[in-house]
Structure formats: C-alpha cells, structure tokens
Amino acid sequence: MSYPFKINSLEQYYEDYKNATDNPEAFWANVADNFYWRKKWDKVLDWNFSEPKVEWFAGAKLNITENCIDRHLEKFSDKPAIIWEPNNPDERTRVVTYARLHKRVCQVAQMLKNNGVKKGDRVCIYMGMVPELTYAVLGCARIGAIHSVIFGGFSAQSIADRLDDANADFIITCDGSYRGDKIIPLKDVIDNALVGNKTIKKVIVYTRTRTSVSMIKGRDVWWEDEMDIAEDQVEKNGVVSFPAEEMDAEDPLFILYTSGSTGKPKGVVHTCAGYMIWTTYTFVNMLNYNQGDIHFCTADIGWITGHSYIVYGPLAAGGTSLMFEGIPTFPNAGRFWDIIDKHQVNILYTAPTALRSLMSFGDAPLLGKNLSSLKTLGTVGEPINEEAWHWYDDNIGKNKCPIIDTWWQTETGGTLIANLAGITPSKPSWATLPMPGVQPIIVDEKGDEVTKLDDQGMIKGNLCIKAPWPGILRTTWGDHERCRLNYFATYPNLYFTGDGAMKDAEGNFRITGRVDDVLNISGHRIGTAEVENAINMHTGVVESAVVGYPHDIKGQGIYAFVIYNGHHGDENQRRQDISLTVAKIIGAIAKPDKIQFVSGLPKTRSGKIMRRILRKIAEGETENLGDTTTLLDPDVVAEISKGRV
Numbered sequence: 194m195s196y197p198f199k200i201n202s203l204e205q206y207y208e209d210y211k212n213a214t215d216n217p218e219a220f221w222a223n224v225a226d227n228f229y230w231r232k233k234w235d236k237v238l239d240w241n242f243s244e245p246k247v248e249w250f251a252g253a254k255l256n257i258t259e260n261c262i263d264r265h266l267e268k269f270s271d272k273p274a275i276i277w278e279p280n281n282p283d284e285r286t287r288v289v290t291y292a293r294l295h296k297r298v299c300q301v302a303q304m305l306k307n308n309g310v311k312k313g314d315r316v317c318i319y320m321g322m323v324p325e326l327t328y329a330v331l332g333c334a335r336i337g338a339i340h341s342v343i344f345g346g347f348s349a350q351s352i353a354d355r356l357d358d359a360n361a362d363f364i365i366t367c368d369g370s371y372r373g374d375k376i377i378p379l380k381d382v383i384d385n386a387l388v389g390n391k392t393i394k395k396v397i398v399y400t401r402t403r404t405s406v407s408m409i410k411g412r413d414v415w416w417e418d419e420m421d422i423a424e425d426q427v428e429k430n431g432v433v434s435f436p437a438e439e440m441d442a443e444d445p446l447f448i449l450y451t452s453g454s455t456g457k458p459k460g461v462v463h464t465c466a467g468y469m470i471w472t473t474y475t476f477v478n479m480l481n482y483n484q485g486d487i488h489f490c491t492a493d494i495g496w497i498t499g500h501s502y503i504v505y506g507p508l509a510a511g512g513t514s515l516m517f518e519g520i521p522t523f524p525n526a527g528r529f530w531d532i533i534d535k536h537q538v539n540i541l542y543t544a545p546t547a548l549r550s551l552m553s554f555g556d557a558p559l560l561g562k563n564l565s566s567l568k569t570l571g572t573v574g575e576p577i578n579e580e581a582w583h584w585y586d587d588n589i590g591k592n593k594c595p596i597i598d599t600w601w602q603t604e605t606g607g608t609l610i611a612n613l614a615g616i617t618p619s620k621p622s623w624a625t626l627p628m629p630g631v632q633p634i635i636v637d638e639k640g641d642e643v644t645k646l647d648d649q650g651m652i653k654g655n656l657c658i659k660a661p662w663p664g665i666l667r668t669t670w671g672d673h674e675r676c677r678l679n680y681f682a683t684y685p686n687l688y689f690t691g692d693g694a695m696k697d698a699e700g701n702f703r704i705t706g707r708v709d710d711v712l713n714i715s716g717h718r719i720g721t722a723e724v725e726n727a728i729n730m731h732t733g734v735v736e737s738a739v740v741g742y743p744h745d746i747k748g749q750g751i752y753a754f755v756i757y758n759g760h761h762g763d764e765n766q767r768r769q770d771i772s773l774t775v776a777k778i779i780g781a782i783a784k785p786d787k788i789q790f791v792s793g794l795p796k797t798r799s800g801k802i803m804r805r806i807l808r809k810i811a812e813g814e815t816e817n818l819g820d821t822t823t824l825l826d827p828d829v830v831a832e833i834s835k836g837r838v
C-alpha cells in the first residue's frame with residue numbers, strides 16, 4: 194500500500210500545511226480518496242464551535258473495518274496485521290495475518306449478533322492486552338455497535354459508573370489478565386461492577402489465565418463456545434464472510450471515558466469517518482511509516498493511544514502492529530529491548546514515564562540487545578524532560594533515529610502537534626509544529642491571542658485550536674452541553690485544550706502541562722476532584738484536597754492533604770486504609786503517593802480551597818507561598834508547611 198498523502202520533505206510539509214489551512218475541504222477530500230467508501234460524501238465539512246457541531250464527510254457511508262481489514266486482503270492476506278508478544282517471554286508469540294484477523298473479526302461480529310447485539314448498542318470491553326481484545330473492538334465496529342473499552346486497572350465502582358453512564362448492554366471480558374508476576378481477576382471485578390446493574394444483558398468471557406470465575410446462567414457465556422458456533426456460520430466452503438454494517442460518516446464509533454476537572458469522568462465520543470482519516474493520516478506522517486515497517490506502540494488499548502495507534506491507524510494503513518501484553522520491567526528491565534531485537538521492530542512509540550523508569554536501571558539491560566532495526570522513536574502522553582530525551586536518543590536510537598514528541602488528547606483522536614520523523618526538525622522537550630489541518634493559538638486569560646514575544650523570546654499562555662480537524666471529539670456521551678461547557682465555552686469559538694503552552698519565534702510549540710485541575714500520573718489522566726471524592730468516601734475523612742507534585746518517574750505524583758476525624762489505627766494504618774478506599778473507588782492508578790494529615794485547609798472567605806498554596810507546599814516550597822492575607826485562617830499555612838511529608 195502506498196500513501197499518496199505522505200509528507201516527504203520539509204517544503205511539502207509547509208505546502209500541505211498551507212493547503213489544509215486555506216482550503217480544508219479540498220485537502221481532506223483528497224486524503225479521503227485513499228479510503229474505501231460504500232458511498233462518498235455530500236459535504237466535506239460543516240461546523241460551528243458555538244453549539245458545537247462538527248460534521249466531516251456528511252452523507253458518506255462506510256465501515257471502518259472494511260478499511261482496516263477487507264481492503265488489504267487481496268494483496269496482504271498473509272501479511273502480519275498483529276504480532277502479539279505475551280507477558281511471559283516463555284509463552285509462544287502469536288502472529289495474526291490480515292486473513293486471520295478478517296476471520297476472527299467476522300466471527301466476533303457474528304458472535305455478537307447471535308447474542309443480541311445490534312447497531313448502536315454499547316458494548317463495554319474490559320480485557321487484558323490479548324489479540325482477542327483487538328478482535329472484540331473491531332467486531333463491534335463491524336456490526337456498528339459502539340465500543341467502550343475500560344482500562345484493566347479501573348475498579349468495579351469505576352466500571353459500574355461507566356456502564357451506567359453509557360447505558361451499556363453487553364460486556365466482553367477475560368477470566369483474568371497477566372501483568373508482570375500478577376494476575377488481575379477481571380471477571381471477578383466485572384461481577385462486582387454488576388451488582389445492582391439493570392442494563393447488561395450478556396457477559397462474554399474469554400479464557401486467558403484459567404483463574405476460577407463465577408458464571409451466571411443466562412447472563413455469562415464463554416467466548417470460546419460462542420466463537421465456535423460463529424465459526425460455522427461465517428465460514429462456508431473455505432470462504433469467510435460477515436457483511437459489515439453500513440455506517441454513516443458521523444455515526445459514533447466508540448466512547449472512551451476520560452477525566453476532567455469535575456468528579457465524574459466523561460464519555461468522549463468519536464465518529465467513524467473523521468477518526469479513521471485522522472488516525473491513519475497522523476500515523477503514517479508523524480512516524481514516517483513505510484509499508485512493511487513493524488510498529489511497536491507500548492500503550493494499553495484501554496487508553497486512546499492504543500485505540501488510535503495500535504488498532505485503527507496502523508491497520509487502516511495496512512501496517513503491522515506489535516501488541517504487548519506485559520510491562521516494561523518483567524521479567525526484567527530489558528523486556529522492551531528483547532522484543533525489539535526479536536521482532537526487528539522499526540518504530541517504537543512509548544511514554545516518557547516508561548523511559549524514565551528504564552533509565553534508572555542503567556545500561557545493563559541493554560547489553561547484547563540488537564536495536565539496529567529501529568528507525569523512528571516516539572513519545573506520547575506527557576512532557577518529556579531533556580534528560581530522558583537524550584537517554585532515548587543516545588542509548589536506544591544511537592543518535593540515528595529521529596525522536597518525535599507527539600502532543601494530543603483523548604478528545605483529539607490523534608496527534609495534533611509533533612515533529613514528523615525525518616521530515617521536520619526535532620527539538621528536545623518540544624512537540625514543535627502542528628499537523629496540517631491543525632491551527633493552534635495561544636491565548637491569555639481573557640481569550641485574546643498572545644502575539645508579543647516575552648523577554649525570553651516566547652509566547653506563553655493557554656493552548657486553543659481555531660478550527661476542527663477530522664479527529665476532533667463530537668460530543669460527550671449523553672450530555673452535549675457538558676461537551677460545550679468543557680471545551681468550547683471557556684473561549685468563544687475556540688477549542689480549549691486545558692493545557693498551557695509556549696511558542697518560540699519559529700512557531701514551535703512546547704506543552705508545559707495542564708492548567709486545569711487534571712493530573713497526569715505516568716501519562717494517565719486523573720482529576721483531582723475525582724481523587725478527593727474517593728478519599729472523602731473513607732469513613733474517617735472529613736475533607737481533603739489533592740494536588741500534583743513533580744515525581745522523578747511518574748512525571749507527577751498525587752499529594753493528598755486530609756482532615757481526619759476517626760479513631761482507628763495509627764497514621765500509617767490510616768494512610769493505607771485511605772489508599773485502599775481510593776483503589777476501590779477508582780483503581781490502583783489513583784492511589785495517593787503522599788498523604789499528609791492536617792487540621793485545616795487554606796480556604797478563602799468564600800470557602801474555596803487555595804490549591805496554589807498547597808501545590809507550592811507539595812513541591813517543597815516553604816518560603817514564597819504567595820499572598821495568604823485573603824485566607825480565612827492564615828495560620829493553617831504555616832502548620833501545613835511544617836508537617837509536609
């Protein structure tokens with residue numbers, strides 16, 4: 194497969210950027226011509242950010258799985274679509290060709306149909322990183338069911354909230370999943386999530402760990418049994434088929450929940466055509482993907498990075514996507530490098546937090562590992578510090594591979610700002626230039642564009658985007674007003690990212706981090722309000738305030754100030770109980786790194802917690818805590834500062 198929309202030179206980047214800005218409809222129609230449509234569009238783009246309303250390729254009919262699979266079958270049926278590397282290196286690698294992927298996805302679609310799933314139904318997927326997870330995602334897309342993948346680290350309560358919000362009808366899960374030397378009992382978590390649930394009709398359970406599970410007659414069925422039945426239905430005389438549902442361009446493809454500044458995660462909705470084009474276009478261009486390259490994205494499919502750059506982008510491009518079940522440090526810190534050596538990986542796309550963690554093991558895990566197949570290195574999810582950037586460049590890329598720093602969000606569907614590997618220049622810790630079709634601007638508090646360089650030669654402020662690109666979110670599930678308020682109301686006629694940024698005189702962007710109350714813990718997004726709600730669920734807790742602080746490996750850590758009124762246990766016992774409460778309400782990823790017990794919180798006379806002060810204390814600042822005169826009780830600040838943990 195060739196990619197006529199691939200950018201091959203710096204000049205072409207500037208030319209394409211200009212064309213996509215000046216005439217987006219013609220530009221994206223041209224890109225869209227490289228995909229398979231049942232019927233082409235009536236109108237390329239219709240939008241306003243005030244409702245907001247964004248429609249790309251309205252009137253077009255397609256099914257994304259025909260683009261990710263069927264259209265590759267003629268030439269690439271034997272080509273690996275997915276290479277799967279298990280958690281335990283002693284277990285067998287699995288190579289899934291496009292022909293095999295087609296068969297499995299048809300089977301899943303048939304299995305879902307047999308179990309009553311229809312177009313538009315919401316199917317929750319809670320599985321480990323097994324190939325069957327990809328089959329499940331694509332099987333949903335094939336029959337037009339809306340998938341909602343939930344990361345395997347979320348608790349029963351988090352799942353219950355998400356099932357409820359989406360009014361989900363079906364679940365696909367595993368008995369358990371392997372994670373390093375641990376087994377996570379996924380089906381057991383689902384059972385707990387389903388206590389009191391009234392909407393779920395069926396739970397399909399794939400066997401991975403042979404962990405014992407309870408199976409409720411009439412509700413729970415085994416994946417293997419159902420897939421056997423489906424196999425006979427989709428395969429006749431050696432020919433496999435399951436007709437893909439014809440979808441409108443703007444029909445929802447999936448929901449993915451993500452945290453914001455309120456206590457309740459929101460369901461970001463992406464639609465079929467625009468998302469497909471954006472993920473494919475950005476995948477090929479930012480990573481400089483060429484036919485035959487082996488692409489290893491280390492994310493989990495439970496997050497947007499996995500959706501866009503393990504499943505949809507690489508497969509729509511007819512690529513080979515390496516899917517890894519385990520963690521970077523099991524059985525040892527050489528695991529990534531072994532995988533790259535073993536499969537001759539060409540592209541590594543990972544998170545700064547993983548690099549920082551691997552860096553701390555020194556050179557030993559790299560000894561004897563042949564990494565010469567690597568051509569492109571990428572990072573995603575959080576700002577990358579210069580030290581990690583240079584370690585990546587020196588030790589992994591041996592100064593021969595371009596490093597791309599890709600900035601984007603669950604809401605943006607795919608990358609918005611990144612250097613293009615080997616095409617546009619890189620700058621350590623800078624995401625650099627916007628993709629064609631992306632018009633970022635930096636605004637001040639009032640929403641006015643900042644145009645004047647400061648004395649360091651920079652423009653600084655809040656990052657917004659002026660016009661829609663094909664992959665922008667369309668709504669938040671069940672609550673369009675929430676989508677408007679969250680992203681389109683802060684500054685009129687702009688999409689507000691929630692990030693702060695700076696821009697240099699050459700137009701390069703550096704993302705400096707969230708300006709709202711959202712934390713980025715190891716590249717995972719968690720709202721401070723969410724963590725506070727969970728801490729406050731603990732019987733002994735009166736009130737709490739959560740802030741982020743710089744953490745060497747995770748990027749940010751969670752620091753909780755807690756007013757406690759119970760009698761149970763000593764301080765450490767209480768800390769553990771509070772952590773366990775958070776793990777039950779959200780999941781282990783949201784456990785506070787530090788808990789400080791305090792007698793009061795710094796509040797204004799109107800009762801608002803002054804997080805600015807708490808942030809400074811958490812960062813270790815004792816002197817310049819800023820103006821505390823407006824506080825109800827200024828003395829509390831000195832006490833908190835003294836008791837820092």
Ligand code: WT7
Nearest residue numbers: 573574575576598599600601602603704707718
């Ligand atoms: C937030 C989005 C992008 C998919 C994974 C995370 C931060 C993301 C970068 C980067 C600096 C980054 C931002 C953004 N972020 N990539 N290259 N440099 N910050 O998706 O969970 O929706 O989080 O992650 O703060 O807003 P997400």
